[in-house]
Amino acid sequence: MGTANTKPNVVILGRDGLENPGNLEQIREVANVRLATTADLGDALGAAGGADVLMLWDFFSAALRDNWAQAQGLRWVHVCAAGVDAMMFDELRASQITITNAHGVFDGPIAEFVLGSIIAQDKQFHLSKRYQQIKHWERRDTIRTAGRSALVIGTGGIGRAVARLLRAAGLEVTGAGRIARTEDPDFGTVLRTDELAGYAGDFDNIVTIAPLTEQTAQMIDADVLTAMKPSAHLINVGRGQLIDEKALIVALREGQIAAASLDVFETEPLAADNPLWDMENVHISAHMSGDVVGWRDELAQLFLTNLQRYAASEPLANEVDKEAGYVRVRPAQH
Amino acid sequence: MGTANTKPNVVILGRDGLENPGNLEQIREVANVRLATTADLGDALGAAGGADVLMLWDFFSAALRDNWAQAQGLRWVHVCAAGVDAMMFDELRASQITITNAHGVFDGPIAEFVLGSIIAQDKQFHLSKRYQQIKHWERRDTIRTAGRSALVIGTGGIGRAVARLLRAAGLEVTGAGRIARTEDPDFGTVLRTDELAGYAGDFDNIVTIAPLTEQTAQMIDADVLTAMKPSAHLINVGRGQLIDEKALIVALREGQIAAASLDVFETEPLAADNPLWDMENVHISAHMSGDVVGWRDELAQLFLTNLQRYAASEPLANEVDKEAGYVRVRPAQH
Numbered sequence: 097m098g099t100a101n102t103k104p105n106v107v108i109l110g111r112d113g114l115e116n117p118g119n120l121e122q123i124r125e126v127a128n129v130r131l132a133t134t135a136d137l138g139d140a141l142g143a144a145g146g147a148d149v150l151m152l153w154d155f156f157s158a159a160l161r162d163n164w165a166q167a168q169g170l171r172w173v174h175v176c177a178a179g180v181d182a183m184m185f186d187e188l189r190a191s192q193i194t195i196t197n198a199h200g201v202f203d204g205p206i207a208e209f210v211l212g213s214i215i216a217q218d219k220q221f222h223l224s225k226r227y228q229q230i231k232h233w234e235r236r237d238t239i240r241t242a243g244r245s246a247l248v249i250g251t252g253g254i255g256r257a258v259a260r261l262l263r264a265a266g267l268e269v270t271g272a273g274r275i276a277r278t279e280d281p282d283f284g285t286v287l288r289t290d291e292l293a294g295y296a297g298d299f300d301n302i303v304t305i306a307p308l309t310e311q312t313a314q315m316i317d318a319d320v321l322t323a324m325k326p327s328a329h330l331i332n333v334g335r336g337q338l339i340d341e342k343a344l345i346v347a348l349r350e351g352q353i354a355a356a357s358l359d360v361f362e363t364e365p366l367a368a369d370n371p372l373w374d375m376e377n378v379h380i381s382a383h384m385s386g387d388v389v390g391w392r393d394e395l396a397q398l399f400l401t402n403l404q405r406y407a408a409s410e411p412l413a414n415e416v417d418k419e420a421g422y423v424r425v426r427p428a429q430h
Numbered sequence: 431m432g433t434a435n436t437k438p439n440v441v442i443l444g445r446d447g448l449e450n451p452g453n454l455e456q457i458r459e460v461a462n463v464r465l466a467t468t469a470d471l472g473d474a475l476g477a478a479g480g481a482d483v484l485m486l487w488d489f490f491s492a493a494l495r496d497n498w499a500q501a502q503g504l505r506w507v508h509v510c511a512a513g514v515d516a517m518m519f520d521e522l523r524a525s526q527i528t529i530t531n532a533h534g535v536f537d538g539p540i541a542e543f544v545l546g547s548i549i550a551q552d553k554q555f556h557l558s559k560r561y562q563q564i565k566h567w568e569r570r571d572t573i574r575t576a577g578r579s580a581l582v583i584g585t586g587g588i589g590r591a592v593a594r595l596l597r598a599a600g601l602e603v604t605g606a607g608r609i610a611r612t613e614d615p616d617f618g619t620v621l622r623t624d625e626l627a628g629y630a631g632d633f634d635n636i637v638t639i640a641p642l643t644e645q646t647a648q649m650i651d652a653d654v655l656t657a658m659k660p661s662a663h664l665i666n667v668g669r670g671q672l673i674d675e676k677a678l679i680v681a682l683r684e685g686q687i688a689a690a691s692l693d694v695f696e697t698e699p700l701a702a703d704n705p706l707w708d709m710e711n712v713h714i715s716a717h718m719s720g721d722v723v724g725w726r727d728e729l730a731q732l733f734l735t736n737l738q739r740y741a742a743s744e745p746l747a748n749e750v751d752k753e754a755g756y757v758r759v760r761p762a763q764h
Contacts, residue, residue: 204600210577212549212600219546224715225559233699233716240722241542265545265599266538311476365567374566381558382567388574 098145103111103128104407105169106149107140109157109351115394117153126400126407133367134159142166149174151399155198156182164188165320172406178254178386178396179335180416181308196402199423201394202386203257206305208348209256209385211265213357214301216243217329222379242266247299247307249273249289249315250306250334251420254386256282258303270299274311294388296323301331308335321347328353333385336361345371349379359385431681437462438741439503440483441474443491451487451730460734468493470479476500482741483508484550485733490516490531495735498522506740510729512536512588512720513669514750515642523752530736533730536720537591540667541640544592544717545599547691548635548677551576551663564717576600580744581633583607583623583649585669590616592637608645623649625705630657635665641756642669646742655681661717662687667719670695679705693719 105129110116113292116131116423119232123129125147132140133343137159137396146169149161155177164187188195192403227234236379251273259269259282261320271283272292280286287295290307292315294360302324306312314331316339324330330353333337341362347353361370364383370420372378402412417424444450450465461483466474471493475481480503484494489511494501498521509517509531522529552573561568571639578601582593584605589694593603593616597723605617606626612622621629623640626649629634636658636671640646649671650664652667658664663686675696683689689711697706698717736746751758 108581125732205572205574206598208549209553212555212575215542215546216550216555219543219719221546221550221555221713221714221715224561225556225713227716228712228714231471231702235716235718235721237721237723237725238539240539241546242538245506261599265542265595316662368565368607373562378562378563379555379559381553381555382569384572385553387569387571390569391571406632 107147111154138163138166161185170284196414197418207257207261244300246301265303291320309421318343441481445488448560472497472500495519529750530748539722541595543589578634580635652677664690677736
């Protein structure tokens with residue numbers, strides 16, 4: 097450990113009601129730490145010496161943009177989330193600041209959530225629960241999940257984990273990303289997302305886990321929804337803005353698709369007057385597909401490990417490609 | 431194909447409201463077929479020449495026992511189900527009659543149902559649905575399914591398929607059966623079911639898929655339930671009688687275990703006054719975990735294939751060990 101004056105100056109952005117990282121004392125061993133909220137982020141960034149590191153513990157905060165003038169000493173921003181869309185802006189993108197994220201933490205949990213959502217729909221768990229509430233016994237035929245097809249839109253770490261788990265359960269998986277390719281170790285074939293409407297009709301399940309960027313916003317639009325199978329199941333664990341929500345509501349009402357399992361929405365929390373709440377073929381959860389017990393501690397640990405590298409002038413892990421909006425993944429070789 | 435008088439005489443036991451096998455014409459090419467219901471099964475079995483084959487298309491029927499005196503010409507009974515408990519009786523067990531069943535048809539579907547039930551509980555899908563009904567948005571931490579433990583009680587074909595799928599999803603699987611062993615290719619370790627209360631407390635999930643026999647009836651009793659973790663999830667896809675239902679209701683009410691996903695019950699359909707209907711930590715389905723679209727056709731096809739073997743004097747597939755009550759499985763080598 098270096099002497100006090102060689103320690104990096106770290107600002108941790110939290111918010112009221114959000115507990116501090118559980119390993120704060122360990123972080124303090126490596127860095128000079130100042131805790132901030134949106135209200136005093138500018139002061140914290142510009143304080144004596146200037147902060148060189150910002151850790152967005154409150155990971156959906158856009159406060160950095162609002163305090164950009166005070167952030168000129170920053171060299172590194174760590175975001176405790178997989179998606180960096182909420183905090184990104186043009187000046188940051190154009191700057192020399194390195195962005196890292198929580199790449200990896202959510203892969204396995206979200207993959208399980210997706211597989212569970214598919215089986216729950218195929219086996220009619222939601223209908224069984226409704227029948228239970230009215231004490232109705234009705235034996236029905238359900239769907240064999242193995243052998244069904246799934247398109248996973250998004251070829252980052254989470255998309256790859258989803259693809260591997262769905263394959264392990266016997267689904268036929270195809271990927272969709274910016275660049276078409278074959279023989280991908282996780283996906284086999286990857287199709288181009290900008291041609292989505294042309295092949296969306298080939299799949300029983302479509303999973304959206306692409307990063308939210310200018311290119312991916314509203315990618316599931318009325319054209320794509322119309323092209324999908326009437327029996328199709330849409331699972332969104334990425335960002336609400338990947339889908340044209342108004343068009344989705346129409347598609348679900350009119351039977352253009354069969355069902356949607358939605359963990360994310362255009363506006364969160366979902367407004368009380370949003371029609372999605374009342375739709376029997378919609379399964380809503382509260383942006384929590386990746387949040388397994390201990391996830392906050394895992395996020396904090398990941399930052400600490402990276403901070404130790406920073407202090408030792410070693411290369412940082414999980415560097416985000418600021419143009420792409422995500423960490424570029426080299427798929428695991430199988 | 432032989433001449434008409436070398437064809438076997440087959441009685442197919444159906445019931446009112448149950449459609450005949452879809453491949454009946456193909457069956458007629460191989461055999462002299464008489465369709466019967468409970469009302470005329472005795473006549474059908476004893477008719478001119480005498481039936482040598484009985485196919486229990488109505489697979490939960492106990493009508494053979496009631497018409498045993500007319501069944502003296504029988505050489506083979508095929509049951510279109512995985513469990514033969516409902517149709518079995520001592521005289522049949524002691525006879526020379528070969529029993530075959532629908533071994534294999536339900537393996538994959540039930541395995542999916544079990545994995546889906548586990549993930550649905552771990553990810554709080556049922557609670558999310560309840561919250562959806564009252565438009566309540568609440569982000570919660572959920573359970574990482576991979577790494578959790580599962581005990582699969584029953585080492586037949588379905589139990590093995592369950593074990594393989596749970597392992598593929600990252601659960602730590604142990605088996606339980608009549609005979610303890612290690613290095614089983616599907617289970618690794620298999621523990622003795624008659625020592626269940628001693629180790630039931632070691633598992634996050636317990637799956638019951640044993641055949642119903644004198645030895646297995648009420649195997650999940652108050653002692654076992656008391657030994658289980660308060661956080662444990664019990665999944666029953668075997669027979670209701672494997673569990674002491676009264677003790678289970680107490681255990682669920684008093685928090686001795688966390689939740690139960692139940693596809694089978696002591697009495698089916700489940701009576702309207704059964705307290706299980708109203709319990710928030712119970713997930714009820716109507717004995718349908720194996721019933722995927724096309725299952726009836728698959729059952730009929732499986733019988734036809736075996737009938738062709740019978741007509742050609744070849745060994746039958748899926749012969750049930752009548753003492754054990756199930757088809758003895760040689761686990762697949764991996």
